[in-house]
Every structure is written in structure tokens, then in C-alpha cells.
Amino acid sequence: MDFHTVPRHIPINTTILDLSSNNIALLHNETFMLLTKLRTLIIHTSRLRHIDVNAFKGLENLQNLDLSANFLDVGSLPMSVFNSTPNLLNLQLSDNTFSGEYPDKSLSFLSNLRSLSINGIRNGRFGDGFKYLKKLRDIAF
Structure with a gap:
């Protein structure tokens, strides 16, 4: 696919949404507002550069985000x-x-987060936000 934005009219009962390998540079506010049953969202290798502050609004049931x-x-x-x-x-x-x-x-808002995969940063410092990740079990660099 070659989506430049998240497609509209995704069925509201969708539980897994894979938008990998697209050209979605920006996730706009309330993009996923109606997808309240979504549990897994994958936006891997999609040239994503910015996520608006309320882009994930409505995703209270989301468990996996790539x-x-x-x-x-x-x-x-x-x-x-x-x-x-x-x-x-x-x-x-x-x-x-x-x-x-x-x-x-x-990341400090993710108090239930159990697994995090992120780039290792040379001389990077773990800031105070990590202290709120009390259920974090795995970090992969």
C-alpha cells in the first residue's frame, strides 16, 4: 500500500490494524477515535515523523503498539x-x-507498560519519566 494518511472508514470492530510500509508522516489528532476495540496497532516502516498529542484518543483498550x-x-x-x-x-x-x-x-503515562523496545542511545540518560513505569519487565535495545 502507499497510504499517506490513515484510511477512513475502518470498521469500528477492528481489533488489529497493520499500517506498515506506508508513507504516513503524521498521525493527526483523533485519527483512531472510533476504533475503541483496537488492541494492536502496527505502524512499522511508514516514514512516521510526528504524532499529534491526541492522535491515540479513543484507544483505551490498546495493548500493543509498534x-x-x-x-x-x-x-x-x-x-x-x-x-x-x-x-x-x-x-x-x-x-x-x-x-x-x-x-x-x-513514556511516563504508561504505568501498565510491561515491554519496551527502543534504540540504545550512546551516553543517553534515563530520565525521571522511567520511574512511573512500575510494571516494566523488559527493555530491549
Whole structure:
């Protein structure tokens, strides 16, 4: 596929949505608002550069999110971008363009997160946001 935006009219009972290998540079606010049953969202290798703060609004049941192999950095993830995904268990952020610092302020809202995959950052510092990830069991670099 060669989507430049998330397609409209996705059935509302969708539980798994794979948008991999597209050209979706931006996730707009309320993109997934009607997909309240979504449990897995995959946006792997889609040239994603920025996610609006309320892009994931409505995804309270989301458990797995794969944003790997894109062009995300700390500035791509507003502080409360994951506020609407309180039940997220697995997050894949590896193979992005993080450098200098980890997106700990954005991650701090993910108190139920169990597994995180992210690039290792040379001389990177784990910020205070990581202390809120009390259920985190696995970090893959």
C-alpha cells in the first residue's frame, strides 16, 4: 500500500490494524477515535515523523503498539501523547531517530507498560519519566 494518511472508514470492530510500509508522516489528532476495540496497532516502516498529542484518543483498550523503523525522535512525541492508552502493555520504538535523550516524559503515562523496545542511545540518560513505569519487565535495545 502507499497510504499517506490513515484510511477512513475502518470498521469500528477492528481489533488489529497493520499500517506498515506506508508513507504516513503524521498521525493527526483523533485519527483512531472510533476504533475503541483496537488492541494492536502496527505502524512499522511508514516514514512516521510526528504524532499529534491526541492522535491515540479513543484507544483505551490498546495493548500493543509498534512504531518501529520510522523517523521519530523526542520532539515527535508530545508529553501526553500516550495519555489515551492506559492499558498499553507492549511498545516498540526501536529503529527510530532518538538521540541524546530518551522520550521518558512521554513514556511516563504508561504505568501498565510491561515491554519496551527502543534504540540504545550512546551516553543517553534515563530520565525521571522511567520511574512511573512500575510494571516494566523488559527493555530491549
